[in-house]
Amino acid sequence: MFERFTRRARAVVVQARDEADRLHQPRVGTEHLLLALLHDGQSLAATVLRDAGVRIDDLRSRVEQATGPGSRALDDADAAALREIGIDLAAVVARVEESFGPGALDDPPPAPRRWPWGRRYDGSRFSPRAKKVLELALREAVRLRHNHIGTEHILLGLLREGNGLAAVTLTRAGLDLVDLRRRVLDAVRTAARPAA
Amino acid sequence: MSSATELAAAAGSTDPRVGLRAVLALRRLLDRLERVQVDNARRQGWSWQEIADALEVSKQGVHKKHAGRPAVNGTREE
Known part of the structure; x- marks a missing residue:
């Protein structure tokens, strides 16, 4: 599935794991994918989120609050x-x-597992919801007839999944998921159009 | 209305969403408490049989549920 991920999208998946590590959390959840999307400020997803008024430090503190010590x-x-x-x-x-x-x-850290294809992508650490988001990213790309899966598709997946901590945090930060989705699709269309 | 009465009312809420959500939260708490206590018992040298007896479950059941997990700050004999 990851062959079609762009370099940036792959970096998001790796970064999501780092975000979980940073928060000392054994599982990689949708919230870590969201933070990872914002980490690469140049990505299409980060641009859309920024334009919609999302600030990474605000979002990070919200995620930390929601998953802080004792309530993890x-x-x-x-x-x-x-x-x-x-x-x-x-x-x-x-x-x-x-x-x-x-x-x-x-929750205890998951038992280490051996993956035949190396340890770059440790799927066992991703929560079912985060895995679902990556699946939905693929589906969004197919629906848009894109051959690649970019950060924008991961963001669309996050918004479509709708129930993870990422979606909850965005909503709590005052964002409208439907409006965000529209913004992503607009940005995708603009990016696809040849420069006038 | 006293707070105790309010609590009693909530505990017996007829809204299934409220009641079932409480059951789910309780189960999550229970699972984690069980893990902490089983780990503690193992660290103190309790056998699976002793733990199973204390929990009133089968030894096989408790072993299956807890033995595969890496013990926290402890030794792993089996």
Whole structure:
């Protein structure tokens, strides 16, 4: 599947893993793909996001907030749901971390696996949603009759997936996913048109 | 209305979305608590049989669920 990825798109996949490492998170999620898209400021996806008013530092702090220490394993929605039945998740986390150290309730890092095609792309680290986004990127490229998969297709995949932390974070930052999608498609069309 | 009453009302919410979401969150919490405690028991030298007895599950079940995972800060005898 990765043969058709442009150099920039491949770099995004690699960068997504680095973003997860940076946040000390074992899984590569849609939010890391989003941060990776913004990392390469020259890419079509980054240009569209920037034009739509997205700031990488703002987005990064939002992602860190949503996935910060203590809430890495269970997110805000879990905490709210537990509150509904009278369980204070923060108190539980605090008690466990007191005994077993910070991050004790976090998901453990995945067991290392050997991949026959080398270790450049460690698919096992990508969350099901992040994998879905890459699949959707491929589908978006096919739909647009593009032979390559670029950063813009990954962004379209993120927007189409719609439920990952990337989409949630964008929405929380006040962006409209439908409008963003339209912006990407406009940019793709403009980029395809020969310079007037 | 007291907060205890509110909580009781939420716990028995008739909206399936609220109730089921709480079940999901509880399961996520349970899975992680179980992992932490099983790791701790193994570090303290408990056998799989002892852990299984404490959890009231089969030894095979607990072994299958937890033995494949790299032990955290601990030794791995089996």
